[in-house]
Amino acid sequence: MVRFGSLIAAAALSYFASGTVNAASGPSVAVSILPLHSLVSSVMAGVGEPTLLIPRQVSPHYYSLRPSQVRAISKADIVFWTEPTFLPYLSKAARGSKAKLVSLGKLSSVVRYKAREGGVWEGHDHGDHGDHGDHGDHGDHGKGHDKHGDHGKDHDKHGNTDDHMDKHTWLDPLNARAMTEGIVRTLISVDPANASRYKSNGADLRKTLTALVKRIDGEVSVVRGKSFIVFHDAYQYFENRFKIPASGSVLAHSGGAPSAKRLYQIRKKILSKNTVCVFREPQFDSKLAESLVNGTGARIGTIDPIGSSLEPGPSAYALLIRNLASSLVDCLKSG
Template sequence: MKRALRTALKTSALKFPAVLFIPALAIPALLFASTMRAADAPVVVTSIKPIHSLVAAIMQGVGEPELIVDGAASPHTYNLRPSNARALQEAKVIFWTGPGLEAFLEKPLQALGPKATIAELDKAPGLVKLPFREGGAFEPHDDGDGDDHDHAGETGHDDDHDHDHGHEHGVFDTHLWLDPMNAKAMAAEITTTLVAADPANALTYQANAKTLDEKLTALDKEIATTVAPVKKKPFVVFHDAYQYFEHRYGIRVAGSITVSPETIPGAERVSEIHRKVGELGATCVFAEPQFEPRLVKVVIEGTSARSGVLDPEAATLTPGPDLYFTLMRGIAESMKACLSSA
């Protein structure tokens, strides 16, 4: 009988994994250690997907930032949700581009984020800032200063525009991230901000930032190679969001259907662009995922131009550290595909 019992116990021990025999007192200790590791990460909130991607790349190994403008939403038309307000209240660090692009955040940040470090990335040192274009094939943009400018054919960087514009809405084009060199400048500011807010993880942030900077350098060279065969072919875009991409890679945008996507152009404006597509010899007209593709069909009707899709704000992409690279490659590859076949 005793021999049979000993045999049964030995057999049972072989059937069950050793983890089940961890002393009960060790389990709370393991759970506590896991909780402490999660608590080490500061609560970081970001405004839009491209900024979220840069922050996520720098925070890898520490934590994941939260995103406000998710899915296919656009910062041009976004309304803050209660969950967004709660995230802002709990945040230790908040990253946004600035009121020129994310006007919906300006007042909530003042009211909901007083205890957080708020980094306005359109003030990052080293940014190239380009003024809104007006005249030519581009719709006039009223920036409130009463001056008339024509920047549609600008090349090179005017240092007069590379400075802090504060909260002067509309003084410069806010799609800053569409130049990888601007992404580098933003990443440097993100790193500085995170290190100051969370010095315990400074080495991780700095190591990640170095890797990100090297990847952005490689991306810049890759995009230049991708668009080189088609960069002299003119095309029209839905809204004037691509100036930094054009400026960096020397590509030729003939005009835009509208400057501000929140304002749908009238019939007269659409007819004007339709005429100019023919006059300028535009080979492609690009829509955007979250805006009216029907307008593009009207614009190219009866012309030899083709239609394509560009996604400057990553509306169709999944958030994460790789999103920025997918976004930029997608723009370059879409341009090449449409313009090569035109």
């Protein structure tokens, strides 16, 4: 516990203690969402500060870029995002940009799963969804960079198109650790003068993420086996890493509005399977979740895949995962 806290504190301290000479010489970097921004911030600590493109308080699925954000993309040396098809409006804004576009969610060392279908997933097995096993502290074995203009459908190693893949890859901390390798490598390729700093920061971040997995695994163990429904199908990477599977989701993985059939299935699931909690998200109205649990014994909890309440910076990613775990445990342990 002490070591975990000290690693987080060290990352934050180096972030705010960056020298003006190094910061002035660092590359211009833009990052799509807060969890990835936190990882990049950690690696860039002492060199520069990346720009966060999508505000943390909104759902990325329903956002429209402002002119200032489009300009940030056009002026960037590097743009880090999950992958082009996750947020198509970012891909559109990046057309014609000279920036190096890096799809962290498509690095070959990142575990990827197919998106789940339907509103309920009883007995759902992740094993055939492209899990490449545990990550070691090794580098990525692929490029992970998008060629300009190559934003069409791609395929993973199992022949699945990107449209069928769940792109919320960052919610597995071991995926985040694999992404860290890609971030370090990319920054060094653009800014070799600060290579030693990037390597050192990356090594510290990987240690932090390894400690984070051990901590969360212990915390959620007390509620394994409890039935719960998530609002937005964004959590299977977290669920699979920590062996705490949800029973279904109100919205599809893309955040699209649920059909009447889907809502009926979810309501039936809550009533028939002794569901303990239905989790809403701060980016969405709570009325739908409230209507689903009305007249049942299920409680409403709140979980957040983005970190809407967190300040951007190196410590945000670990706090995001810790908050997600504690919110799950707090709601489920009462059932």
